[in-house]
Amino acid sequence: MPIQQELKYATVLNKHFYGFCLYDLDSNRFLTGINEDKMFTPASNAKTFTLFAALANLGDSIPGLKYIEHGDSLIFWGTGDPTFLHHRFAAQKVFDFLKKSEKQLFYVAEEDIEEEFFRKGWAIEDYDEYYQPEISSFPIYGNVVTFREREGKIECVPDYFQSTLQYKQNTAVSYVLHRKFDTNIYEHNRANPPHKYSNEKPFRYSTELFVKLLSDTLRREVTCIAYPTPVKRKTIYSHATASLLREMMLPSDNFIAEQFTMLIAQAKYGKFQTARLRSDLMREYYSLFTDKIDLYDGSGLSSYNKVTPRSMVELLVLVRNNVKDVQALHQLFPAGGVDGTLKNAYKLDRNEPFVWAKTGTVHAVHNQSGFLQTRSGRNLAFSFLNTNFLGDAAPVRREMVRIITFIRQNF
DSSP states (O other): OHHHHHHHTOTTGGGSEEEEEEEETTTTEEEEEESTTSOBOOGGGGHHHHHHHHHHHOOSEEEEEEEEEETTEEEEEOOOOTTTTOTTOOOOHHHHHHHHOOSEEEEEOOTTOOOOSSOTTOOGGGTTSTTOOOOOSSOOGGGEEEEEEETTEEEEESGGGGGGEEEOOOSOSSOOEEEOTTSOOEEESOSSOOTTOEEEEEOOOOHHHHHHHHHHHHTSOEEEEOOOOOSOOEEEEEEEHHHHHHHHHTTTOHHHHHHHHHHHHHHHHSSOOHHHHHHHHHHHTGGGSSSOOBOOOSSSOOTTOBBOHHHHHHHHHHHHHHOOOHHHHHHTSOBTTTSGGGTTTOOOBTTBOOEEEEEEEETTEEEEEEEEEOTTOOEEEEEEEEESOOSOSHHHHHHHHHHHHHHHHHO
16 A cells, blocks of 8 residues: 555654554545554543543533522532633633622532542643643633733733742743742742743642632622532533634643543533543443553643554544534644644645644654545545654654645545
C-alpha cells in the first residue's frame, strides 16, 4: 500500500517511536496501521474521550446552577460549570440570575466531595501555569487571576487579588510573575511590567475564597451554609453544550475539559465523582475496544494516560455514531487551515478544509487524531501518535501533515 511506503521512508518519523491507524468510515473497516496496538501518551487527544462522555451523558444545555427558594432565601449549589464569570463567555445567565434576585443568597458547598484540586500524573511544578487551573465544584473567573499591564502598572482581574501582588526583586533578566505554591501571594520582580503584558495564573481555590469573590462581584453578601440536598432542585442553564465543547476542543482548553468531567459526574450521579465516571465509561464503552486503555483525567495533562492509535480510531467511530450530522461533527474539531490548533498546520486543498482533528502535545509527545475526507469523497478516521523525539515538535507535525495530505490527494 502506498501509505505504508510513505511511512517507511518518512525519515523524521523513523527517528522516534510512532503509531498510525487508518479506518474507512464508509465501509467500516481498518485500512492500514503501524504500531496501532502499542501504547502511547495521548496528551490532549484525551479530550476526545471527554467529548464523547459529554455527548453521551449531557443534554443540549449546560447546567450552570442548582437552587431552591425557601421563604426569603435563595439556596444554591454549583454544578462544575466552568463558564461562570469566565472572560471568554460574554453571556452570564447564572450571574444575572443571582444579581437580580432580591432574596438572601446562601451557597451550599459539597461536604463529601471526593475531588482533589489536581489529577494523578499532573506535573506539580506547573501549579501556577495558565493551562493547569485547579478543579472545583463551582469555578469562578476560570479559577485564574488575569494580570494585565495598564499605564505602566499591573492590574488584576478580579481586583480582589491586587492586594496579594508583591514586588520582590531577583536576578532574572526578564519580567517574572509567579504564585507561591500554598498561598495566593503573587510575586513579580519589576515594579513596571512590559508594555501590553498579559498573563493568567491559577489561584488556590477554597470555598471561603469563592464566597469572597462572589460577594465582591455581586456587591452583596453571600453566606456559605450546610444544607441537605433536596430531592428536587431547579436548574439555571448557562450555555449550549455544543458551544462549550467547541471551546474545549479548538484551543485545547484543559480547564474546561476537567470541569466537563465534573459536570458529567454531577449530572449522572448527583455527586462530583469523576473516578466513578471514568470507571463506568470504561466498563460500558472502552472495554469493548480492541486494546485496553488507561485514563486518569479529562484533559490529557496526566502522564499516566495510555491509549493505542487503534483505540483512538475506535473512539472516533463512537463520536461519529453519536453525532450523525457531518457538519456538526466537524464543528467539534479544529479544521486544518481554518481554526483552532490546526489553523496554521494545514493548507486548504481545492479551497476547502479536508482534515478535522484533535492535537495533543506534551514534552516529547505530539499527536493528531480525527477525520479526513479524500478528494475522491472517501471518509476516513485516523490516529497519528508520536513519542520519544528530541527537540521541537514542528518537524514531527510537518511530517504528519505531509502524510495526511498525501492520503487526501491519492485516495
